[in-house]
Every structure is written in structure tokens, then in C-alpha cells.
Amino acid sequence: MAAVPANWRDDEMVVGALFSPFRSREVNPQGYDTKMAFWRQELADVCRKQRRLQLSRRRLEAEHIVGCHRPSCLREVFTNLRRTGEAVAVSELRHQCSASTGWVAWGTEMLVWRPCRYCWGLARRTIWPEPDEENVVLMAALKEASDELYSRHLAHLAAEQPAAGALILTDRLHVLHRDLLASRSDLELALLQLQHQGRVTVTEVDGRPAVKFRLEGEPDRRPTVTELEKGVLRLTLVESTLRERVEQLETSQEELRAKAKALLKTGQREAAKKQLRQWKKTQALLDKRQTTLDNVQGMLHAIEESKHNRKVMEALSRGTAAIKGAFGDVTIDKVDQVVADCQEMLEDQEDMDAMLARPISPGDAAEAAELEEELSELMGGTAAAATPQKQPSTPRQRGRQELPAKPPRAEPKDLPSPPTVSPGKMSEGSKTPRVRLIAPTLEV
Numbered sequence: 001m002a003a004v005p006a007n008w009r010d011d012e013m014v015v016g017a018l019f020s021p022f023r024s025r026e027v028n029p030q031g032y033d034t035k036m037a038f039w040r041q042e043l044a045d046v047c048r049k050q051r052r053l054q055l056s057r058r059r060l061e062a063e064h065i066v067g068c069h070r071p072s073c074l075r076e077v078f079t080n081l082r083r084t085g086e087a088v089a090v091s092e093l094r095h096q097c098s099a100s101t102g103w104v105a106w107g108t109e110m111l112v113w114r115p116c117r118y119c120w121g122l123a124r125r126t127i128w129p130e131p132d133e134e135n136v137v138l139m140a141a142l143k144e145a146s147d148e149l150y151s152r153h154l155a156h157l158a159a160e161q162p163a164a165g166a167l168i169l170t171d172r173l174h175v176l177h178r179d180l181l182a183s184r185s186d187l188e189l190a191l192l193q194l195q196h197q198g199r200v201t202v203t204e205v206d207g208r209p210a211v212k213f214r215l216e217g218e219p220d221r222r223p224t225v226t227e228l229e230k231g232v233l234r235l236t237l238v239e240s241t242l243r244e245r246v247e248q249l250e251t252s253q254e255e256l257r258a259k260a261k262a263l264l265k266t267g268q269r270e271a272a273k274k275q276l277r278q279w280k281k282t283q284a285l286l287d288k289r290q291t292t293l294d295n296v297q298g299m300l301h302a303i304e305e306s307k308h309n310r311k312v313m314e315a316l317s318r319g320t321a322a323i324k325g326a327f328g329d330v331t332i333d334k335v336d337q338v339v340a341d342c343q344e345m346l347e348d349q350e351d352m353d354a355m356l357a358r359p360i361s362p363g364d365a366a367e368a369a370e371l372e373e374e375l376s377e378l379m380g381g382t383a384a385a386a387t388p389q390k391q392p393s394t395p396r397q398r399g400r401q402e403l404p405a406k407p408p409r410a411e412p413k414d415l416p417s418p419p420t421v422s423p424g425k426m427s428e429g430s431k432t433p434r435v436r437l438i439a440p441t442l443e444v
Helices: 012-019 029-050 057-063 074-084 090-098 103-127 139-160 170-176 184-197 227-265 269-327 332-357 362-385 395-402
Strands: 087-089 136-138 167-169 200-205 208-213
Touching: 012 029, 029 057, 029 074, 029 136, 029 139, 057 074, 074 087, 074 136, 087 090, 090 136, 090 184, 136 139, 139 170, 139 184, 139 208, 167 170, 167 227, 170 184, 170 208, 184 200, 200 227, 227 269
Parallel strands: none
Antiparallel strands: 087 136, 167 208, 200 208
16 A cells, blocks of 8 residues: 555545555555554544544544545554554553652562553453443653643743742643643643653642642752642632632622612612612622732732742852852962062062163273263353354454453553654754664564
8 A cells, every 4th residue: 555645535445445444464564554654643633633632432433434434443553552552541541650650669560560461451352352432542642742731831930930839730720721732631641641750740739639840950850849839829729719709799899889870760769778788798898808818919929029039048159159169268368468479579570670770880880970971061061152252243353353362561660751852853962862662563
């Protein structure tokens, strides 16, 4: 038999071949395997589309009527799936999931009870037909649904952060995830599978089933339900009940007021007064319920704040431990010693820099002193040259200024007085010799 086409419902021959009873696999192994693979996929699609886990043979035969063909091969399909372990009876699944997970219980289950159940089932199917009322569960569909339920509820807890934490009633869980599993019994099977895997714990609170999910980051074992969590869940249930009662009383008040107005319009004042008296009683009862509700909500708020405070303390504790681990054996004395050593090394570095900047030979020091002296003289000469002097206007004057200064002439002490008359008119008897004064000439 070739692969089943996608539009197999439109081909009557294909439908007849698929819905007919199985023949022995030795006759046509390929056709047997192809037909079995088709029904395996068809049952998985039924579980996914109808959002259910339990499969009934009679129900499937009634739902898969195509034309005049009714599937008469489902008994062989169910037997084959149970033999390969792909499908498990509901009673057997409950027994497996509720069994203890210790080593002794595991060994007893694997070595004693499971072989006995297999042999008994094989003998019963050989002698007696398979009971029609026994439903089966596809393990692949169960695993897929339980994983989806777990991931969805963890996302819900992260978004809503309810006061009861990870503990929730099964009824409330079914309401939240009705679009995943339609029936309550299928939800219980998914929770049994999660409990068997150690991801949830199913318990009872005041006679009502509740389940606690293992949050991300918690140890990889079945979560433990504490009395505090049960108490918080009870408070949450009381709050829900009180809120519903308050809403009912408010609705009743509105109805009573509307009736009183209608009676006043028709002139029935006594009947309107009766409705108002009932309204006042309802108002008094509403005030009491509202006060109680406020108290319960205050307690839940305080519990929620305490959880946040605990998380803050845990975060601070982890941060302090991380800081201590980062510092290690570092102490204040060691830090002080390191800072003092750093300051001492810096001072030594400054001293070494100053020593390296000094001249190495004495000659260099003398030469430096002479250079300093010459610089001082140059500075003095520059100051004298800066004094203004009168410059000669002609070259002759400049030459005269360049000559050395003439010493002062000495005055003669006993020189005769100059004559008062001219030499020609002097008397002949005068014996005074003539004196001819010759001025000294200055050679240039």
C-alpha cells in the first residue's frame, strides 16, 4: 500500500482500504505498516484538535464514519499501540504515576509487577476480547499536553504573581487552561504525568484538590507544600467567596432601589417603604462583608509584602557574600599598609629624579658658574647701551670725539706782562727785548 494521500476522504477505494480490518502482517508488511502509521497519526491529530487525551474505540468508530464506511480496524490499532507502549490504559497510567519513586519500589515495579501485568494482559487479550469501555491514552499526546500546561502556568505565575504563589486549586487551573485540555479528567491525567516527573505536587486543601508547580531555579525534585502556603490559599478562597457575596449584595441593593422607585410611581408607598427597609438591611450586611473583605485583603497584602522583603533580604545576603568573596583576605590594615608603601615609593621616585637631574663632574659646575657670570655682564652691558647719548652730526666731529682727551694746559707763573705799545713805537732807549709769542700748533 502506497502512502496515504492528503485527500483520502474523497477516494472511496482508499477509505475502504483504510477502514477495513487488518490482514496478517506476513502477507503484506509494507501495507500493514503504512496503514498502522496512518491511524497512529490520525489518533494524534484527534487528540490535538479535540483537546483531549483519552481515546475510546467506540467513540472513534462513531466519529470516523465516511460515507457508508465505518472503521473496523481500531481494535487491532489499539492492541498494537498498547503492545509497543505508545498507548496506555487509563487505569494502568494512574497506577504507574501514583507508584512510589524509591529504589525499592522501582525495582519491584520493573522486575515483578510490570512483567506480571504484561503476561496477564497478553493472556487476557488472547482468551477474552479487549473490553470496549477501557480508554487509552497516547503517551506522545500526554507528554506534549503536560509540557504545554507546565510552561503556560509558569508564564501565568510570572505575569500575575498571585498571593498563594505556586499553589493553586485544580478547579481554578482548569478554568485558566480550558483551551488546552477540555475535560477535567484529562487535566488530572496531565497533572499525574507532571507529578510522576517531579515537576508538580498534588495535594488537598480543605477537601479540595490543589497542585503546586515547581518554579524555575528551584531544586530538581518534587516541590514541598508547606502549611503557610495552604493557609494563604485558604485566605485566597475566603477572599474570592467574600468578593462574590459583596457583588451579590450590591446587585440586590440595586434591584431593591429600582423596585421602590417603581412602587412610588404607582402610588404604593407602603410597599415602597418595605423595599427600602429591606435595602437598609442589605446595606448593613454589605458593610459587614466589605469590612471583612478589606481585612482579608490587608492580610494578603501583608503576606505579599513579606515575600518581597524576604526576596530583598536574600538578594542582599547574596550580594554581601559575593563582595566578601571578591575581597578575599583583604583587610583595612593591609590596605593601609599598601597605601603607605605606595606613598613611600613615590617619594623615593621624586628623590631619584632630583638626583638624576644634578651635574655629574665638578668642571661642569665651574663652567656653569662662569656662564652665569658672563650672562650677568651681558645683561649689564645691555643696560648701558640702552642709555641715550648724543651722536656726532659730521665725520670730523666724530673723528674729534674719537681722539683721546687733551690734558689741560699749565698756566705760566712768572711771565712778563704784555706790552702796551706796538714794537715799532717803542723808545730806543728801552732795553726791553722783544718777545715773540709763538702759539703751539696742534697736529691732527
